[in-house]
Amino acid sequence: MPELNPDMPAELSTESTAFRAALDVIRSVEPRVADAIASELTDQRESLKLIASENYASPAVLLAMGNWFSDKYAEGTIGRRFYAGCQNVDTVESVAAEHAKALFGAPHAYVQPHSGIDANLVAYWAILGDRVEKPMLKKFEKRQINDLTDAEWAEMRAAFGNQRLMGMSLDAGGHLTHGFRPNISGKMFDQRSYGVDPATGQIDYDGLRESAKEFKPAVIVGGYSAYPRKVNFRIMREIADEVGATFMVDMAHFAGLVAGKVFTGDFDPIPHAHIVTTTTHKSLRGPRGGMVLCQPELAEQVDRGCPMVLGGPLAHVMGAKAVALAEARRPEFADYAQRIVANSQALAEGLIKRGATVVSGGTDNHLVLIDVDKYGITGRQAEQALLDSGVVTNRNSIPNDPNGAWYTSGIRVGTPALTTRGLGTAEMDQIADLMHTVLSQTTSDAGSKAKFHLDPAVSDRVSKQATELLAPFPLYGSVTL
Incomplete structure (x- = not known):
């Protein structure tokens, strides 16, 4: 059971005082939850976090989520709520x-989505509303869906069905929400995937163009969760325009690189996409949540996210989003964003020089995808x-993965979190060495894609080296529990 540090300094930092007080209050009601929270900080401090979709939010962001805004219902949007008494919610949503x-x-920005999946759902239904609902209401000479007759409603519902969507294939680095059958997006749309050039591991724009001309999708989705290169959004918008599609970009993974002006020009989705979705954590370093950015013609549809597909807005999280976005404007x-990419490239180079196979031969962003088949093991x-x-x-899956999406042949690593801790390119090379040591000495048990053997002495040694590597870079150094 975690205990508060008896050797705490005589004068605690403001952050320490805040978190210790919060844990004391929680512990008075349910000690197991307080202990789990304290244990999570210990675990995160002691591990080399290379999850590409994770980061460390600032104490200000974390503290912004624990307050009285959690008690409020605020369906609707700024100035147009279904509940009274939402003037303070209007303030934090407006600031965010x-x-x-x-x-x-x-x-235009809509900051209510609770997650990236929610943000994508808002975007999809906003696009369908713009492409189907608006013209059909005009056809029926009606202003509201509720004014439709049963026959008109049936005709509109039929028009919503079977719209077409193109997104990056899962093994090429796409996301489940880009039209894959297990996700609601795969049930909403008739979907076709685009992939990468087998020779380069990078997007085949010519192949995407030809496929789009044949398939004629209503929506083309750009963005990824495991693609280690930049995307040329100018070319993708040109393709969308050629086939009359709405161009949507999911920048959840690389929003911090857009905010930090690492991705500019053709590689910045904002000037090129009709609508852009993102999470607010990952490389943006905020609270767990989502957001939609769009052109003015889609703003009205996007602002219907609640109650269209979202429940009551999480005002306490919107407050934390406002704090994180303010931090990102500094x-x-x-x-920080530049260092994320420098670290990612150093990690890729360190792995390659030790003989690892890196998908696409390197990285332009925050993540590296390693093909572990060369080591004779599964992901x-x-x-x-x-x-x-x-x-x-x-x-993580890799292009044309022979092991499928569960066992996989790849490992995805990312540098946003360790960059937040202050690690640099020299440390990335050391991490590459630790990873190669483990992977090269791990052997697969015969006939199994899950069981393996690794000498415990090796794992213990690497774990100790990882702890020593992290020692000069304390996590939440201002917080003493």
Whole structure:
């Protein structure tokens, strides 16, 4: 059971005082929850976090989520709520949207989505509303869906069905929400995937163009969860325009690189996409949540997210989003974003020079995708062997993966979290060495894609080296529990 530090300094920092007081209050009601919270901080401090979709939010962001806003219902949007007494919710939502628009240069921002999946659902239904609902209401000479007759409603519902969507294939680095059958997006749309050039591991824009001309999708989705290169959004918008599609970009993984001006010009989705979705954690370093940015013509549809597909807005999380977005507007965030990519490239180079196979031969962004088949193991085996050695990663499909999406042949690693801790390119090379040591000494048990053997002495040694590597870079150094 975690205990508060008896050797605490005589004068605690403001952050320490705040978190200790919060844990004391929680412990008075349910000690197990307080202990789990304290244990989570200990675990995160002691591990090499290389999960590409994780980061460390600031104490200000974390503290913004624990307050009285959690008690409020606020369905609707700013100034148009279904509940009274939401003037303070209007304030935090307005501040968050203001920061989002200024940070990304977007005409409109909607900060209510609870997650990236929610943000994508809002975007999809906003697109369908713009492409189907608006013209059909005009055809029926009606202003509201509720005014339709049963026959008109049946005709509109039929028009909503079977719309077409194109997104990046899962093994090429796409996301489940880009039209895959297990996800609601795969049930909403008739979907076709685009992939990468087998020779380069990078998007085949010519192939995407030809497929789009044949398939004629209503929506083309750009963005990824495991693609290690930049995306040319100018070309993708040109393709969308050629086939009359709405161009949507899911920048959940690389929003911090857009905010930090690492991705500009053709590689910044905001000037090119009709609508952009993102999470607010990951490389943006905020609370867990989502956001939609769009052009003015889609703003009205997007603002219907609640109650269209969202429940009551989480005002306490919107407050934390406002704090995180304010932090991202500071000059030091741009330096942080640049260091994320420098670290990612150093990690890729360190792995390659030790003989690892890196998908696409390198990286332009925050993540590296490693093909572990060369080591004679599956992604699932590699993930667990690394975890046993103090290195936290996740298994991931690679292009044309022979092991499928569960066992996989790849490991995805990312640098946003360790960059937040202050680690640099020299440390990335050391991490590459630790990872290669584990992977090269892990062997697959015969006939199994999950069981493996790794000498415990190796995992213990690497785990100790990982702890020593992290020692000069304390996590939440201002917080003493």
